[in-house]
Amino acid sequence: MAALTYTPRGTGFTVRLTSGALELEASGSGPEDGTPSITGSEALLQNLSLVTLVLGYAANEHGFRRTRSPQKRAGHREAADVEQKDALALADLVTRLGDKTTTAWCSGCFSKVVHTHVVGSERPLRTYLCGQCGVPTVECGVPGCPHRAVIRPRTRIRLGYCAEHKHAIPSFEKLQSRIPDLGGYQEFLKFEARNADRIGKVAGGTIGAAAVVAPLAFFAAPVVGAALGSSFFGGALTGAAATSHGLAMLGGGAIASGGLGMAGGTAVVTATGTALGGALGAATVSSYVGSDPSFSVELVRPGSGTPVVFATGFLTEGQSAWSSWERLINTRYPDAPVYQVHWGAKELRDLGALLAVAGGKAAVKALLLQGARRGSKAASIPGLGWVLGAHDVVTNPWTIAKNRAGMTGATLSELIARSDEGPYVLMGHSLGARVMVTVAEALATRDGDPRIESMHLLGAAVGTRKHWHGFTDGITDGVWNYWSENDDVLRWVYRLAEGNEIAVGQSGFGSKDARIKDRNVSRSVAGHSGYVSAVTLQHGARRTMS
Numbered sequence: 001m002a003a004l005t006y007t008p009r010g011t012g013f014t015v016r017l018t019s020g021a022l023e024l025e026a027s028g029s030g031p032e033d034g035t036p037s038i039t040g041s042e043a044l045l046q047n048l049s050l051v052t053l054v055l056g057y058a059a060n061e062h063g064f065r066r067t068r069s070p071q072k073r074a075g076h077r078e079a080a081d082v083e084q085k086d087a088l089a090l091a092d093l094v095t096r097l098g099d100k101t102t103t104a105w106c107s108g109c110f111s112k113v114v115h116t117h118v119v120g121s122e123r124p125l126r127t128y129l130c131g132q133c134g135v136p137t138v139e140c141g142v143p144g145c146p147h148r149a150v151i152r153p154r155t156r157i158r159l160g161y162c163a164e165h166k167h168a169i170p171s172f173e174k175l176q177s178r179i180p181d182l183g184g185y186q187e188f189l190k191f192e193a194r195n196a197d198r199i200g201k202v203a204g205g206t207i208g209a210a211a212v213v214a215p216l217a218f219f220a221a222p223v224v225g226a227a228l229g230s231s232f233f234g235g236a237l238t239g240a241a242a243t244s245h246g247l248a249m250l251g252g253g254a255i256a257s258g259g260l261g262m263a264g265g266t267a268v269v270t271a272t273g274t275a276l277g278g279a280l281g282a283a284t285v286s287s288y289v290g291s292d293p294s295f296s297v298e299l300v301r302p303g304s305g306t307p308v309v310f311a312t313g314f315l316t317e318g319q320s321a322w323s324s325w326e327r328l329i330n331t332r333y334p335d336a337p338v339y340q341v342h343w344g345a346k347e348l349r350d351l352g353a354l355l356a357v358a359g360g361k362a363a364v365k366a367l368l369l370q371g372a373r374r375g376s377k378a379a380s381i382p383g384l385g386w387v388l389g390a391h392d393v394v395t396n397p398w399t400i401a402k403n404r405a406g407m408t409g410a411t412l413s414e415l416i417a418r419s420d421e422g423p424y425v426l427m428g429h430s431l432g433a434r435v436m437v438t439v440a441e442a443l444a445t446r447d448g449d450p451r452i453e454s455m456h457l458l459g460a461a462v463g464t465r466k467h468w469h470g471f472t473d474g475i476t477d478g479v480w481n482y483w484s485e486n487d488d489v490l491r492w493v494y495r496l497a498e499g500n501e502i503a504v505g506q507s508g509f510g511s512k513d514a515r516i517k518d519r520n521v522s523r524s525v526a527g528h529s530g531y532v533s534a535v536t537l538q539h540g541a542r543r544t545m546s
């Protein structure tokens with residue numbers, strides 16, 4: 001008899017799966033335990049998808065038992081039930097693995113690998129298990145297509161499509177291909193097959209609450225976080241193999257279907273450079289770009305030398321165009337080719353509208369002071385403070401815009417990693433600066449030649465509290481952070497939205513990292529939209545020969 005049971009152990013857990021003669025046991029101190037112990041039968045341990053499901057179940061069961069909020073408890077319960085049933089169904093498939101194999105592209109891990117037949121699985125679809133990521137795969141529903149589609153372990157569907165025919169990726173063959181320069185991204189992202197799954201496309205194109213909440217139904221967020229630690233699959237896999245397999249799994253099971261998209265995908269790409277330039281990175285970019293119709297990388301000026309890439313942020317109406325940035329960029333890079341990253345038009349518009357409606361800085365300031373007097377957190381104040389500061393509410397416009405900045409950063413880092421051009425100079429204002437810091441974070445985890453020469457951040461909507469250390473690792477020259485104490489948008493709005501955290505654009509990084517250079521431009525910059533027209537970009541103190 002197959003069973004999956006949960007036993008509390010102090011603040012932690014032990015979960016135990018039995019299926020036929022096979023068994024698997026996992027114990028952890030809690031859902032954020034990055035090194036749970038996982039032991040059991042080799043056949044079960046080798047199935048990465050199964051291990052992920054079991055740990056996901058453990059995390060959600062743990063959450064259900066130890067969370068107070070009824071809404072969260074209900075979410076955990078639902079997710080735990082789905083994962084428990086899926087795990088049992090998948091374990092059953094593992095016990096029935098036969099001898100027949102086939103080698104084909106897997107839509108779960110985007111690898112060309114061996115799949116093994118599950119005996120007695122002819123209905124509703126003849127099923128195999130992927131030898132790498134462990135997901136159940138079936139023939140693609142498009143006649144003649146040699147690639148394999150992913151199905152859920154419990155399924156009644158009669159047709160599945162491969163990642164290529166679902167438009168989750170441009171094509172399997174293009175996953176590893178390079179682009180000559182950033183302008184080549186469109187050709188790279190062009191779908192090579194027709195979309196056979198129009199319903200899937202509509203679902204995958206949505207962004208917002210559904211996309212953020214969905215992961216809970218398949219993977220618990222803490223588990224996703226833990227999976228990013230290389231030791232996560234300690235019992236089954238180790239080191240780099242675990243990381244890349246885990247990521248592939250997360251990518252296949254979630255990013256491609258739009259599930260993990262926002263919350264997980266950014267984390268996946270930024271947490272490890274192994275994804276960059278590879279199959280998972282391609283899938284992530286494809287998914288992100290597909291969900292942001294405003295995304296583009298435009299060559300606004302051809303030139304020679306180190307290419308400059310810039311992105312604007314919110315509340316920058318009237319200065320989102322190249323014409324307003326030309327002076328600024330010319331103060332330092334007069335001949336460089338310049339790319340502008342267009343992104344998040346809808347999210348930035350919604351955020352701007354909210355701030356305008358809410359009455360701007362005076363109202364925000366009053367709310368914040370009121371909160372301080374009460375000794376309460378900003379998040380408990382009704383009104384704008386509630387909307388912006390309610391971290392639990394994934395639909396708040398600030399969180400959505402911030403997540404979009406993360407996704408844009410993940411996308412751009414992937415394109416930069418894949419391009420033969422560069423290294424690049426990155427520049428950003430406000431949330432656009434956040435995009436660029438995310439890019440640097442992702443690229444810093446990657447091996448190989450540095451892809452960033454320097455960065456210029458203006459009024460950056462990036463917190464001082466977060467440990468940004470490490471993001472300069474892949475930068476050859478340095479990071480200039482232009483900040484102004486007169487930046488009221490950062491002073492009030494950012495702090496309110498981020499639970500009193502101070503932005504580096506308002507006070508500087510104050511980092512010990514010698515490559516981060518804070519520049520106080522308070523004298524010339526009177527507000528959040530004053531940077532682009534007033535700042536003079538600094539020249540690097542280039543290292544001299546000693």
Ligand SMILES: [Zn+2]
Nearest residue numbers: 106109130133
């Ligand atoms: Zn696979």
Ligand SMILES: [Zn+2]
Nearest residue numbers: 140145162165
């Ligand atoms: Zn296909």
